[in-house]
Amino acid sequence: MATEKTRVTDLARMKAAHTPITMLTAYDYPFARIFDEAGIDVLLVGDSLGMVVQGADSTLPVTLDDIIYHLRMVTRARRRALVVGDLPFLSYQVSVEQALRSAGKLVKKGGAEAVKLEGGITMAETIRRIVEIDIPVMGHIGLTPQSVHRMGGHRVQGRRTGKAPGCRERLLEDATAVEQAGAFAVVLEGIPSELASEITQRLSIPTIGIGAGPECDGQVLVMHDLLGLSESFIPRFAKPYASVWKDSLAAAHSYIREVREHVFPGPEHCYHAR
């Protein structure tokens, strides 16, 4: 396990050395500590928190203050990992000035070392201006959850040919636009593996895939998918490495039973006058 602090600039070196980049989402202190201790390269405080932490059915309700609140917990836990803060819906699309202020707040108030935003060609100027004030930007194209209504749901993108948003040729142009605007890496979400592979070969910046096959320069998972911390649905692209939901349910059942049967607390859990 590497012990040195991961910087934005290390990711390009990892791509050049063909060292896969590892990224996980985290939203609070204990899990950020665990993943950092395990040696994860990048921790993302993603707007996925709307769905996996807040219980919403999309990422759209998440606010900039929500991200800052969770960023603070994660950056307190971080020793080594690079921490990236997600710009939530409507915190950067209105104007470049709004985007600069929002990105600045994630750095200044939340302690993020970089920000992530969704969009390709249409966001290129915004990315360029944020990078110009020395805030590193991670792009995000393909299945961009903030576009859930345009996409007609959380659907795999890049299967159709054409230049319309979400089509194959358009995604190739989006990837190039994000790189040329100065992003240091780009998330490729929910696209065919072959297309992700082509984008990865074309770009000099690292690609980090989620539902984009094995040939990206790195992989990212939402921590709830990694840990089996969701009630039922496990997306095709995810692999649960633990069963935290099932184990937590079993723990709560055991606790309820032992309290009702006067098994807990036992003598070893009690304080005495002397």
Ligand code: KIV
């Ligand atoms: O918000 C998020 O967690 C993300 C990842 C899925 C990349 O954007």
